[in-house]
Amino acid sequence: MFQIYANTIIFAPRLKKPNLLNKTKIRAMTKADIVTDISDKTGVEKIAVQAAVEAFMTTIKTSLEAGENVYLRGFGSFIVKERAEKTGRNISKNTTIIIPAHNIPAFKPAKTFVESVKSKVAIK
Numbered sequence: 001m002f003q004i005y006a007n008t009i010i011f012a013p014r015l016k017k018p019n020l021l022n023k024t025k026i027r028a029m030t031k032a033d034i035v036t037d038i039s040d041k042t043g044v045e046k047i048a049v050q051a052a053v054e055a056f057m058t059t060i061k062t063s064l065e066a067g068e069n070v071y072l073r074g075f076g077s078f079i080v081k082e083r084a085e086k087t088g089r090n091i092s093k094n095t096t097i098i099i100p101a102h103n104i105p106a107f108k109p110a111k112t113f114v115e116s117v118k119s120k121v122a123i124k
Contacts (some may be wrong), residue, residue: 076107
């Protein structure tokens, strides 16, 4: 492959950019996919399933906002993690900033869930 710049021919190989999503074949499931899957498995209308999924997520959000953890046996725990105050850097301005202590939502999968995923998902 060659390119012409200002009447000069430059020979350069065309390099392919690696596409990590295609190599690992990662597929992300959306909320619509979840609703469709549950509807197909249970025979319940999609509108009712969507309302149930939305209510489930709203309940999790409000519980975590209130500082309560949510434990689902065999699946995992939705927990509130406390982050301590720390010093950070703004590299564009080359300054040091203080990041205040804050809480973040997190998910910790159950051991049985982790083992199930480890045994069924093939590593490529």
